[in-house]
Amino acid sequence: GGIITQTPKFLIGQEGQKLTLKCQQNFNHDTMYWYRQDSGKGLRLIYYSITENDLQKGDLSEGYDASREKKSSFSLTVTSAQKNEMAVFLCASSTGTGGARDTQYFGPGTRLLVL
Amino acid sequence: GDSVTQTEGLVTLTEGLPVMLNCTYQTIYSNPFLFWYVQHLNESPRLLLKSFTDNKRTEHQGFHATLHKSSSSFHLQKSSAQLSDSALYYCALSDISGSWQLIFGSGTQLTVMP
Structure with missing residues (x-):
């Protein structure tokens, strides 16, 4: 078994601010994902990464950047927070052997509120 | 592009009654792979069941679903609802072409009353 950790659990930001969310997994999975849940x-895909240093855009990538620094970690940056934005960001991982047919394992989420 | 439709946003029923949550999909590919994920309150989504075989019933934890390519459907069913089944249920689609993107429906919130 394994676990996915997301930090912070809650994030309050100001309009226009750059905000970074972090995700760590110890499944030793190759593929990691960032989703937005409204x-x-x-669940709408923002970015995914097939392996370390790989980045692929999802349907909702505009306004976000991502970074896969190493196999176990995947970061998401909100480049300019929008006023009154409220959403949950979920990180997920999968083995990567079967593409999107693989079971995805989700983290607990980061809840964002922009004032 | 590909899409998944869950027509009911909210379903409320009484404990012991049967459950059916609808899921239909659209894809240009002939080999879709369908999933049901479940998310209980204050928890993360987790896989409930998945299938890519046409007309074959898939079961897990008392729930079952059958992929029908002829009607592009993958409805989730259970014979008798329990209070613990109250949760948000997502239907999702991928295709065998190797696309890495999983397409989720908008979700159905199931509430089971005593």
Whole structure:
């Protein structure tokens, strides 16, 4: 088994601020993902990474940057926080052997609020 | 592009009654792979079941679903709802072409009442 850790658990930012969210996994998985969860909109993919130093854009990548510094960690940056934005950001990982057919394991989430 | 539709945003039913959560999908690829993920309150989403075989029933933890390519559907069912089934359920789609992107539906919030 393994675990995914996301920090911080809660993030309060100001409009226009650059904010960074971090994710660590000890599954030894190759592939990692960042999703945004909004009520009534499901999970939308922001970025994913097939392996260390790889980055692939998802449908919601505009306004975000990502970094896969090493196999176990994947960071997401909100480049300019939008006023009144409120969302949950979920990190996930999978073995990577079967592409998107693999089971994804999710972290506990970071809850963002922009004042 | 690919899409997943979950028509019910909220489903409320009484304990002991059958559960059916609808999921239909659209894809240009002939080999879709369908998933149901479940998210209980204050928890992370986790896989409930998945399938890529046409007309074959897949079961896990009392839930079952059958992929029907003819109707592009993958409805989630359970014969008798329990209070602990109250959760947010997501249907999701990928394709065998090797795309890394999983397409999620908007989710169905199931509430089971005593």
